[in-house]
Amino acid sequence: MAAPKSSHSREAFWLDAWYQGRWWLWLLWPLSLLLRLLAGVRRRRLQKRATPFSAPVIVVGNITLGGTGKTPVIIALVRYLKAQGLRPGVISRGYGGSAPSYPYFVSATSPVSESGDEPLLIAMEADCPVMVGADRNASVQKLINEHQCNVILSDDGMQHYKLSRQWEICLLDGARLLGNGLCLPAGPLREGPERLQEVDCVIVNGSKQGVSVNGVEALPMSLQPTAWCNVQTGEQLPLDALPFAGDTVVNAVTGIGNPDRFYKTLQGLGIAVRGQSFPDHHAFHAEDLAYVGSRPLLMTAKDAVKCQSFAKPDWWYLSVEADLPAQFYDQFSEFLSKSGLVG
Template structure:
């Protein structure tokens, strides 16, 4: 069990010892609020719509499938979107760094590379999203989506989408370190949309005063890809009840394991820390069943993947009401760019 899983079990379970850290959590809230006020005073705006896709909790909520779906819808509508990201887990010779499908994952991180390969849109990573956004503007992007930038307040934003894991919701409802929240639940009343990955019942129970429009998102498996060469196979590639070694170095690995069970497989779970950088020997298991993983894991394993290693691609589905509202807001923003923004 990793240190991260110990904390997550406490936040999403019924551990009592975390409440000993309540004074630290209150201090965290005060400092986070002061930081936000300070950064917003000098926030940098751009002359194109900036859409932030983020969350208020630590761990995976389904942001990456949603971000990919947003990019693809914008492309279909004739826009030229680009994505900025922190590039967590990567270390490049210099920043900002433009990401291509061939960029070493060690330079850009797993999520930006996954997005670049899935959408072929411009992706720029760097610790300063303002600098990265400026690069995308120079590349001709007319919309910028910020991956996991809800708390990056130096970048002014026109729209905010907060993603919530419907199964885990807000854990014990506390901010770090007592709970999993980066900001209190009330922050969701300031965003434009709340997208719930899965059922919204638990979210409504824990946040009955949430006023922001909520939409349910369903993440469904698409197709199997061989990790070594990206060759495709249908979802029926594995016979029912096939045992597989299931590798997951993501924020919520249990969701991936549940998906495999829904496909009729018998996963043997192997949990790794989020953004874990794999080494060849780590994924040699006995018995020698096939190894399956997520797309985010696969970009870090392709160089040494064996023939029976596969990753599962997924798609995010949202109601048409969301897409109509989202695209309408984008069109309105593009017709009235801010006069005091950076061209």
């Protein structure tokens, strides 16, 4: 059975236009300018209402649409904070999930249909309390009150200005950066490029060295593959032990914000792939992947948590870790020290 046409086509159309600089987008520039002005008014109004919590809040977000690698960074930061003897918790919007009530506590055994894919992956990989809900303030307070968290990481939420925050990390995709530099709908930006000058740290995912973005010195980051993991059993194999070596071209599927990054990572490992992209946070069902038949299938960890219940023996996901430079951890440690969290 042939692979179906990509369900990612609408998103891909706009992403291609924004990042390739299609001329007709300038027709939308007046609307972009209006939305940018309204966003500024909204920000100033909501920030006046933001009340700090007893625990500092660190936002890991972006100013662009499309995937930038926030989830692996969140997991890396949780592990680092735990190594410092702290009790981190994570809040998230929980896209793709529908919980019975909110704020909703996510554990490693929560149904992905209730938690959403990214919160469940964080709970599984980072082994820390995760709370999801549209009201991020309520999620923070619940983590503090019921789980004694003394530092909170917000997965996205940079534009959720009702949420008080003490440190902001903005991630950018190294290949896309700011695209055409315009705000929605004429471009991919949620806020103007000048917003980068206000955050505490800018990180470019996919860059091997620091770069200047809109006059801001950004730190490099890469996602390093660590192992192949069987979606069905959890078995792990080293990267050089390819369980699908007999296939000259291997099927790969994604439901993430930047599928090309995943495909290029696989190609960098010497694997020829036939990619099939679905929209970000797509709720996979067995029929979506029936075209694969009994052949091997590769996916991301984020997608694997949604496919585990119907996975076949030859379905594997690529485990990756965020490789952040020492300069970042120096800045992060300085913040923790100033916040009184570490000596």
